[in-house]
Amino acid sequence: MAHFLADRALQLSSSNIIHLSRLAEKYKAINLAEGFPDFPAPIAIKNAAVEAINADFNQYRHVQRLCDEVAAMFERTKGVKINPETQVSICCGQTEALVAAVLAVINERDEVVLLDPSYETYEAAVRLAGAKAKHVSMDPPNWTLDFKKLESAIGSRTKAVIINSPHNPTGKVFSEDELAGIAKLCCKFDCLAVTDEVYEHLVYTEAGHKTLATFPGMKDRTIVTSSISKTFSVTGWRIGWAIAPEAISPAITSIHEKLVDSAPAPFQEAAVTALTVGSKYYLNLRAEYIERRNLICEALEEAGLTVESKPEGSFFVFARLPETYPLKDVDYVADLIKSAGVVIVPGNGFFHADSLCNENYRDRYVRVAFCKNIATLRSAREAIREHWRLHSSS
Structure with missing residues (x-):
């Protein structure tokens, strides 16, 4: 068969x-x-989910309040103002958000650059899009990124670079200089950046977490994906999002809707409570x-x-x-x-x-x-x- x-x-x-x-x-x-x-x-968000179920938020549902809170958190923590109605796609976890983002922007025969070691989902998403993944190795012991190697991997067919920071599996947090270097290459070669920032609140350095979207020229060429899964210990709830330029975001939402229709309604409601914690x-x-x-x-x-x-x-x-x-x-x-x-x-x-x-x-x-x-x-x-x-x- x-x-x-x-x-x-x-x-x-x-x-x-x-x-x-x-x-x-x-x-x-x-x-x-x-x-x-x-x-x-946390008990508060579990109670919020139970209350949503008991209030019969159990059908297909788009919770605009969650988009509003995602946008508010992004502005509060990253200093970037976005439109919650046109730039936020709520998905079934960060994984689906990233896959939907890749499917929204990558064509067959495009190339996407990944940084090794890299999480298995990224190459799978690129393959599903019919494109080719090109891997650039980072060097131990500190998983240093060689920008000459990165630039040499970017060619005429390169559509995007996927960046994961904080990084799985190494625990690396990309420095401001590294992100600035990646941003310059994306602008130079007219590439998009798709980021996995699901560990954004689990950073143990004083410098904290930074997103590529804040660097010069990157606001309109970066798709940021994240979720509540890791931050609030609810990996099974499957509530994540993609934040994208207005020209791209509707396509991500459309792909999400064709795949699964909507993320789980009661957990969307509970996620609003999660994102409003102090x-x-x-x-x-x-x-x-x-x-x-x-x-x-x-x-x-x-x-x-x-x-x-x-x-x-x-x-x-x-x-x-x-x-x-x-x-x-x-x-x-x-x-x-x-x-x-x-x-x-x-x-x-x-x-x-x-x-x-x-x-x-x-x-x-x-x-x-x-x-x-x-x-x-x-x-x-x-x-x-x-x-x-x-x-x-x-």
């Missing part, structure tokens, strides 16, 4: 990260693979995640791995296996599941062959999620440390 499949379907495969999460569930292992919290969402919430959120980050970084170092650059944002650590370690990333992950009951993600899935990344390091990294209860992280710490003790003594 495979001959019935479309070419685009044959280019895609199931998510390895989701597969690992299912293994964790099946074997009752500690899941540090998939990026979802194991602690409750600054104290974000301060506490960052403090709690810094504690989790420090704990898991210490745990990985104790287990013989190297944390070359402590995450500046997101809730992932990209740790390197020791040079003398006999196992590659996939084998290490498999052994950790079997021997320690802890599930993490091998790093090689974030690298791509055409990025020209060094073969010496593409299978030496693992991604570890720390968006978990302190108790969960402590249990994982003990299990990983014991695994290393047994391995290093054998």
Whole structure:
């Protein structure tokens, strides 16, 4: 029956990260693979969702108040004023927002530049559009972007660059100079930028988070995607958005409507409550995640791995296996599941062959999620440390 499949379907495969999460569930292992919290969402927004359901907001629905709050937050946090009626598309999570954005602007035979290591959704979206992804490798240990490599990857068919900051899997937050450099190249070659800013409130540096849309020439060539998923621990609610220039935004909304009609109505209502929380919430959120980050970084170092650059944002650590370690990333992950009951993600899935990344390091990294209860992280710490003790003594 495979001959019935479309070419685009044959280019895609199931998510390895989701597969690992299912293994964790099946074997009752500690899941540090998939990026979802194991602690409750804030009670106020849960109550808002329940109230919306009880008030019968259960049918197809466009909640304009949510667009208004997204625009207000964008102006408040980024200093950019947008029109909530013509520049905001509410989607089923940031993932759908990014895919809809790519489908709205990318044609067959276009090229889209991605920065390696990169999250799996980006290339999948480009392939669904019938376009070609070109990968530019960032260099460890700090995942530095070489602008000569980036410029050489941009050609006459390049339509867009996809930027993820804070970055998954490395935890890198792009500096103002790096974003300025990307902006200059986008303007020079008349490219769009599609950004994934879903971790925008999980930044642990004093400089904070900046969006490409604020740089000269970029307001009208940047599509920003984000969501409430990570910030409010509601990854299953699927409420996200795309903020785009007025000439592009209606196309994103149209694609969204043709795919799913509307995002879940009661959760749209609850998202309005989420986006109106005060600054104290974000301060506490960052403090709690810094504690989790420090704990898991210490745990990985104790287990013989190297944390070359402590995450500046997101809730992932990209740790390197020791040079003398006999196992590659996939084998290490498999052994950790079997021997320690802890599930993490091998790093090689974030690298791509055409990025020209060094073969010496593409299978030496693992991604570890720390968006978990302190108790969960402590249990994982003990299990990983014991695994290393047994391995290093054998």
